[in-house]
Amino acid sequence: MPRYLAGRVAQALLVLWAAYTVTFIILNVLPSDPITLQLSAGGADVSQLTPAQLHDLKAHYGLDDPIVVQYFHHLWRALHFDFGMSLTQNVSVGSLITDKLPSTIALTAVAIGVVLVLGLGIAFLATYVQWRPARVLLARLPAVGVSLPQFFVGLLLIQVFSFSLTWLPATGTHGWRSLVLPAITLGLPPSAMLAQLLTRSLNDTWREPYITTARAKGLSRWTIQVRHALRNASLPALTLLGVLVGYTVVNAVVVETVFSRNGIGQLAQQAVLGQDVPVVQAIVLIAAALFVVVNLLVDLLYSLLDPRVARAGRAA
Amino acid sequence: MPDKILSPKSDRGPDLVAAPEQRAAEARAAAPAAGAPPITPVAVATDLAAAGGAAASTVTAAPAPEPAPAPAVGDAGVDGENRRRRDDLFAAAGPLLRRPGFVLAALFVAFVIVSGLLPSLFTSYKPSATSPTDKLKGPSLDHLFGTDELGRDLFSRVLHGSTLTIKATGGAVLIAIVAGLAIGVVAGFFGGWVDSVLMRIIDILLAIPMLLMALVIVTALGFGLLPIAIAVGVTITPTFARTTRAEVLRVKEQPYVEAARTGGASWGRVLARHILPNSWGPVSVLAVLDFGTAVLTISSLSFLGFGTPPPAAEWGTLISNGRNFLITSPWLSLLPGLFVGLVVFSLNHIARTLEEMQR
Numbered sequence A: 001m002p003r004y005l006a007g008r009v010a011q012a013l014l015v016l017w018a019a020y021t022v023t024f025i026i027l028n029v030l031p032s033d034p035i036t037l038q039l040s041a042g043g044a045d046v047s048q049l050t051p052a053q054l055h056d057l058k059a060h061y062g063l064d065d066p067i068v069v070q071y072f073h074h075l076w077r078a079l080h081f082d083f084g085m086s087l088t089q090n091v092s093v094g095s096l097i098t099d100k101l102p103s104t105i106a107l108t109a110v111a112i113g114v115v116l117v118l119g120l121g122i123a124f125l126a127t128y129v130q131w132r133p134a135r136v137l138l139a140r141l142p143a144v145g146v147s148l149p150q151f152f153v154g155l156l157l158i159q160v161f162s163f164s165l166t167w168l169p170a171t172g173t174h175g176w177r178s179l180v181l182p183a184i185t186l187g188l189p190p191s192a193m194l195a196q197l198l199t200r201s202l203n204d205t206w207r208e209p210y211i212t213t214a215r216a217k218g219l220s221r222w223t224i225q226v227r228h229a230l231r232n233a234s235l236p237a238l239t240l241l242g243v244l245v246g247y248t249v250v251n252a253v254v255v256e257t258v259f260s261r262n263g264i265g266q267l268a269q270q271a272v273l274g275q276d277v278p279v280v281q282a283i284v285l286i287a288a289a290l291f292v293v294v295n296l297l298v299d300l301l302y303s304l305l306d307p308r309v310a311r312a313g314r315a316a
Numbered sequence B: 001m002p003d004k005i006l007s008p009k010s011d012r013g014p015d016l017v018a019a020p021e022q023r024a025a026e027a028r029a030a031a032p033a034a035g036a037p038p039i040t041p042v043a044v045a046t047d048l049a050a051a052g053g054a055a056a057s058t059v060t061a062a063p064a065p066e067p068a069p070a071p072a073v074g075d076a077g078v079d080g081e082n083r084r085r086r087d088d089l090f091a092a093a094g095p096l097l098r099r100p101g102f103v104l105a106a107l108f109v110a111f112v113i114v115s116g117l118l119p120s121l122f123t124s125y126k127p128s129a130t131s132p133t134d135k136l137k138g139p140s141l142d143h144l145f146g147t148d149e150l151g152r153d154l155f156s157r158v159l160h161g162s163t164l165t166i167k168a169t170g171g172a173v174l175i176a177i178v179a180g181l182a183i184g185v186v187a188g189f190f191g192g193w194v195d196s197v198l199m200r201i202i203d204i205l206l207a208i209p210m211l212l213m214a215l216v217i218v219t220a221l222g223f224g225l226l227p228i229a230i231a232v233g234v235t236i237t238p239t240f241a242r243t244t245r246a247e248v249l250r251v252k253e254q255p256y257v258e259a260a261r262t263g264g265a266s267w268g269r270v271l272a273r274h275i276l277p278n279s280w281g282p283v284s285v286l287a288v289l290d291f292g293t294a295v296l297t298i299s300s301l302s303f304l305g306f307g308t309p310p311p312a313a314e315w316g317t318l319i320s321n322g323r324n325f326l327i328t329s330p331w332l333s334l335l336p337g338l339f340v341g342l343v344v345f346s347l348n349h350i351a352r353t354l355e356e357m358q359r
Helices: A002-028 A034-041 A051-061 A067-079 A093-128 A132-147 A150-164 A177-205 A209-216 A221-258 A264-273 A277-305 A308-315 B013-017 B020-026 B078-097 B100-117 B154-190 B192-207 B210-221 B225-252 B255-262 B267-303 B315-325 B331-358
Strands: B046-049 B056-059
Touching: A002 A067, A002 A277, A002 B192, A002 B210, A067 A277, A093 A132, A093 A177, A093 A221, A093 A264, A093 A277, A132 A177, A132 B331, A150 A177, A150 A221, A150 B267, A150 B315, A150 B331, A177 A221, A209 A221, A221 A264, A221 A277, A221 B210, A221 B267, A264 A277, A264 B210, A277 B192, A277 B210, B078 B100, B078 B331, B100 B154, B100 B331, B154 B192, B154 B225, B154 B267, B154 B315, B154 B331, B192 B225, B210 B225, B210 B267, B225 B267, B255 B267, B267 B315, B267 B331, B315 B331
Parallel strands: none
Antiparallel strands: B046 B056
């Protein structure tokens, strides 16, 4: 187990480093003129500058070093949680992010709750209910959820629950009431994905021999579903849940824009719009870190629930 | 003789144990020499090369409830080949046409594509023609989707938005297919360290969530149709590469590949005529599925404001503009939103049906 743990942690760190490097290459090497891009994002009109001013500006932003030196410089600073200054707002990227991170974390946490309740609930009912029309309807429902664009769902919820029924606020970041609609919007597509997977694996589990044994012992459908089927079917769903958490964090970009919530997602949208490279780079690193940490936890949980995984890892 | 017949619900079960000669007789027209079987995207034909690669015969994968009518034997030649292709296509289309959901979805997608390429056939309004007296009118027979704040017909604007979205989606999927096939074939075919390096890169790209990756690329390339298409294309490439690699690995071990090699065909020829055509099935289903994902991501990106500059407007831009009038004129954002949802749902439904048929 400790060796498995060490291996997984090392792998997670490697992925994190690779994600940072890939985004650094895309942002700093891919543009035909990355220096002009970053300087004009900072509000400087490059064509109006004298060569001497240009040189000073480049030196100010650290853009005059060779790209490899810049890379190691940025990587070293990122390791110390220093992401430099934002090009469009005159504050450090770190303070921008620590300002906005709590509201996004709260939003995604509630959204994951929605995913668990909806995803589990639909899959549970779709395989438990015996009335055929309801079964078919519940099995088909997720396909709709996966296809609906989040901005459409968000606007529809605002129209119905904020403007027509006036139950909940349409926008804003204050209080739990402003969290309800965005969390549902954010959680809907992932919960549909979870429901799809879990329905399939529950259906498969119901065909296993140990279910036949349980039925032969005279256990009720409910007991079998809760104590036997769900436990075994939830293992693959756990892996998917790790992936879904990462996507939920990223889709906050769209949802926070729809609901005008002051969070990391909205910051990302503004940073891309202003081509604020340091902010984009930092947000990618944070999202990747969340993604990696959650998946690491899922993997460890998985190996606790199913010890064969860690043993197979050692044998390989 | 080991082989794999992709034939769900087939009543050809006994074929698997029948003698090769018998099977060859039952198989449809016998192609001369070791020609590659005809492949249609819907009906994946797997060829059963007789030992030594003397004659390759085909069994269609059409999941027809009854065996397809046996075609005339002995018309091997260009004419017979063409007729057989046509028969394959009909045999595959039959069960599909019997699914009303599939037909509806396919018709809707066809409508969106045709109306996107030729919007003037379906609407007499110009997307940029303003009419101050008609502003913010609700949906009616005159204006199917109502009018916007400048009195422009929203239905016409949605159809003209389709043109842009179709271009971007087509471009993105094309990038993904070309790059994904290339990476997947190289990795699967050469194996060894080439495979390891390419797959580790793919793993890293998969570890970065799709929308995030697209945002990074858009930041680097700027805004507009082409950057969005490239961004989405790059983000869906890894799944293509993975699927292609898995298929190439599977097909590479098939007996007919070995047979063709023994028969003296070069690796290049085997790759082009046997491995690629037989790997194409699952990859093409993924392509349809990724059309849906691409449409969704492209409209998300244009909703966020990274699309073509006004007055041209993609679906996402229209929805984002309509947001400002959500209280008074909800149709301005909700109808285009519903339209996008229907397109994605139809594409996903088509992909899922095709996937079921292939199993």
